[in-house]
Amino acid sequence: MNSSVTSIKLVLLGEAAVGKSSIVLRFVSNDFSENKEPTIGAAFLTQRVNIGEQTVKFEIWDTAGQERFASLAPMYYRNAQAALVVYDITKPQSFIKARHWVKELHEQASKGIVIALVGNKLDMIENGGERKVAKEEAEKLAEEEGLLFFETSAKSGENVNEVFLGIGEKIPIKKPGEQANEQSGLRITDDQRVDLTNSVNGPVRSAGCNC
Amino acid sequence: MTTKEETRALHTPPMSNTKFDTTQSIKESYRPQSGVTQEDSNEGQGNGNSGSQSHCHNHVELSKEDIDREVNSIEQLPVELSKLIDLFINDLKQPKYVKPLTIIQLSSLFQNFYIKFDKASFQYLSTSHSNSNGTSNGNGGNNNNGNTDTNNSNNVNGNNNNLNGNGNGNGNSNDSQPAFLVARETLSSGLSGIFARSRSGSGSSLRRGRRSSSLFSVDSNNVQPLLSPEEIQKQLRTNELNNYKIDKFMSLCEREVFRRILEVGTSVASPSKEELVTRSNHQKKTFNVSSLFRNSPEFIEFDKVLYEKLHALSTMATQNKIDLVEFLRLPIGKNPDLESQEGFDGAKELLTNLVSHTIAPCEKIAVILKIHESMMFSQEMCNDDFLSMLVYYIIKVCPKNIFLNAQFIKLFRNKKKLVQQEMYALTNFEAALVFVEGLTFTDFIPSSQEKLTNSEKDILQTPVSNKISLPSPLKNSGAVNVDVTLHETHPEAMRSNSYDGFKYAFDTSLKNIFGKIRSYTPPVQPINLPRSSSTLSLEADKKISTSPTRAAVGSQPVTATPSSSTTTTATATATQLPEVWKKYKDRKFEDLKVSDMKEIFEIYQKLMG
Numbered sequence: 001m002n003s004s005v006t007s008i009k010l011v012l013l014g015e016a017a018v019g020k021s022s023i024v025l026r027f028v029s030n031d032f033s034e035n036k037e038p039t040i041g042a043a044f045l046t047q048r049v050n051i052g053e054q055t056v057k058f059e060i061w062d063t064a065g066q067e068r069f070a071s072l073a074p075m076y077y078r079n080a081q082a083a084l085v086v087y088d089i090t091k092p093q094s095f096i097k098a099r100h101w102v103k104e105l106h107e108q109a110s111k112g113i114v115i116a117l118v119g120n121k122l123d124m125i126e127n128g129g130e131r132k133v134a135k136e137e138a139e140k141l142a143e144e145e146g147l148l149f150f151e152t153s154a155k156s157g158e159n160v161n162e163v164f165l166g167i168g169e170k171i172p173i174k175k176p177g178e179q180a181n182e183q184s185g186l187r188i189t190d191d192q193r194v195d196l197t198n199s200v201n202g203p204v205r206s207a208g209c210n211c
Numbered sequence: 212m213t214t215k216e217e218t219r220a221l222h223t224p225p226m227s228n229t230k231f232d233t234t235q236s237i238k239e240s241y242r243p244q245s246g247v248t249q250e251d252s253n254e255g256q257g258n259g260n261s262g263s264q265s266h267c268h269n270h271v272e273l274s275k276e277d278i279d280r281e282v283n284s285i286e287q288l289p290v291e292l293s294k295l296i297d298l299f300i301n302d303l304k305q306p307k308y309v310k311p312l313t314i315i316q317l318s319s320l321f322q323n324f325y326i327k328f329d330k331a332s333f334q335y336l337s338t339s340h341s342n343s344n345g346t347s348n349g350n351g352g353n354n355n356n357g358n359t360d361t362n363n364s365n366n367v368n369g370n371n372n373n374l375n376g377n378g379n380g381n382g383n384s385n386d387s388q389p390a391f392l393v394a395r396e397t398l399s400s401g402l403s404g405i406f407a408r409s410r411s412g413s414g415s416s417l418r419r420g421r422r423s424s425s426l427f428s429v430d431s432n433n434v435q436p437l438l439s440p441e442e443i444q445k446q447l448r449t450n451e452l453n454n455y456k457i458d459k460f461m462s463l464c465e466r467e468v469f470r471r472i473l474e475v476g477t478s479v480a481s482p483s484k485e486e487l488v489t490r491s492n493h494q495k496k497t498f499n500v501s502s503l504f505r506n507s508p509e510f511i512e513f514d515k516v517l518y519e520k521l522h523a524l525s526t527m528a529t530q531n532k533i534d535l536v537e538f539l540r541l542p543i544g545k546n547p548d549l550e551s552q553e554g555f556d557g558a559k560e561l562l563t564n565l566v567s568h569t570i571a572p573c574e575k576i577a578v579i580l581k582i583h584e585s586m587m588f589s590q591e592m593c594n595d596d597f598l599s600m601l602v603y604y605i606i607k608v609c610p611k612n613i614f615l616n617a618q619f620i621k622l623f624r625n626k627k628k629l630v631q632q633e634m635y636a637l638t639n640f641e642a643a644l645v646f647v648e649g650l651t652f653t654d655f656i657p658s659s660q661e662k663l664t665n666s667e668k669d670i671l672q673t674p675v676s677n678k679i680s681l682p683s684p685l686k687n688s689g690a691v692n693v694d695v696t697l698h699e700t701h702p703e704a705m706r707s708n709s710y711d712g713f714k715y716a717f718d719t720s721l722k723n724i725f726g727k728i729r730s731y732t733p734p735v736q737p738i739n740l741p742r743s744s745s746t747l748s749l750e751a752d753k754k755i756s757t758s759p760t761r762a763a764v765g766s767q768p769v770t771a772t773p774s775s776s777t778t779t780t781a782t783a784t785a786t787q788l789p790e791v792w793k794k795y796k797d798r799k800f801e802d803l804k805v806s807d808m809k810e811i812f813e814i815y816q817k818l819m820g
Binding site for chain 2: 016020021025039040041043044059062064065066072075076
């Protein structure tokens, strides 16, 4: 019997107005269950999802997309287990920015962070708008960098849940036994949550003995 | 304690039990409907984690009224727990550190205390009913020691081994005794139980969340308690309520600790006259966090320079030299009220509350959450909106000590609770400050730049972080780590710093005797203690606390100013110790030869003489 809840900190990155928070709002409001946990607007949300036997609780952290705030992003993606890098398929500039984010995440975020590249505003194409970022181009980037890739429409909800389910599945699932024995690891359960960066928190935690 | 609670203990064999199969254990609190399956899964095994993680899982339905009645009505800490705070404060006041503690070291003392307090709260709640059974306190404590995590069994600690023996002996007696009696005995606690538990708690403190598995030591392999679903349900309810109560205790604890610090001041025993004067002038109602940062002047400096910058920006905005609304791209289109006086007044009140009218970190973080709430004009606000508004209000209101307050929350809020939206709000807040800190005049449009005076340009020349570098917590915790490792190997020795210098040269059993004589000091652990100088305190210790030597060493305050003259004296004396005397300081007792020991004894005599 295994019904532990695993918390996943997921950070949203992408240029302003690409629809980061719309995607999340869609995901959260689509809902499988009532989401009664406290939120901070659409900037901080939580959502529980069942993946197989596991219950995954996404803690979704929005970052400011304005360029002037870009340098603050590391404060937000610190300790994140997953990242959603969002661009607008009708805005090539936003895809360039997405590339930057992917590169930065690989260089600076936690090792093993699961990154999903998401081209949003699919509905605009379907309504006759012009696609400016080829799907192939994004797929190529995803393949090179080992990312999950989705094209979504936050407006219609197309592919939105798949993004999160995909992330939940890709994050390594620990067997129950391992959880008891291992302190480290990307995946953290609620009772271990603060301890992602063992290098930082480890000493503090282990300082507990006060004989 | 109810019968159910006792029986639940039987579900929980120690983790160190080799027969315990962790894969079989349930990783979260029971779901209401899982009563039957749970019994199934218990065949021959226990569930290691029952109840321990249920902070986060609300499978047991508790009505608001229940929580109100049972939890929110708690306004004071029980005396037993309140005592722990007394001990902690007393211990902080003990002049036992040779070097003043940096803020980061101080923070780790607090965090450790929170962990201990959390555990003690749990024990208090699970055992408060069983005290009346009259079981011996000491025994209860011992038994608790028997089942600490496997980490503990690695300790080179005679004391611990003894206790383990005790615990096992008791556990094995299962065959001949009714199971619940054993459980009751094992659970018996009282304060000494809590203390004894804490003493050997080095291993278990690594695993904060898993309370129940490590707290009860009963070998239940042969016992099959039969619980009806109702009983389980009732048990779950109690657990859940207890978790709420622990949360409540923890926040009361945070409040109480800092309220007490406000009362007693941040300086250590025998304050100089100067300090007395400043303290009497000190407004009792307001708590200035900067007093905690005294020994980490770079934080205070950073705060000061950041304030200058904020002030300059604020003035520039008032004089219309810069257009903040435009500059920050405030979501003015979405929320026209944003610039209104009302919004500003609200933000001003909250920010003032944050810096001057709140004491405990938990209160301060609540204010930061409130600030976010007050800024919210729509449920769909993204962080561009929040962050830009936050920066806007911080500049406009320009509160003093705002950086120190943010750091204070980060360092002193119970880490276990500083998660999720609290963590997010704090990160946002910090990000806003980092943004301001990094602003230079070149960030503004040329027409704005032209209007700036030279002094304004000076202030906005470079990011604050270019001028002042703050100690990285990473590096510091590394330093702490070194001591912690020692700590775990020689827990008894490290309880007090006073005989630190000799700790390698004395037999562990001796240490135990020392340890037992000394009164228990809660979660404080020595940090960065230069070993050489501690011989001094050994000497002082022998002369009983009030002797002049003691006072000299004693005035090493937890938070003394670095320039304090006593510090220099102590360090000077310490460096005068001949190098030869120090050569044993890193040796292990087991490696010493008789001749070495003789030499150590001679050194000891010289020291005493």
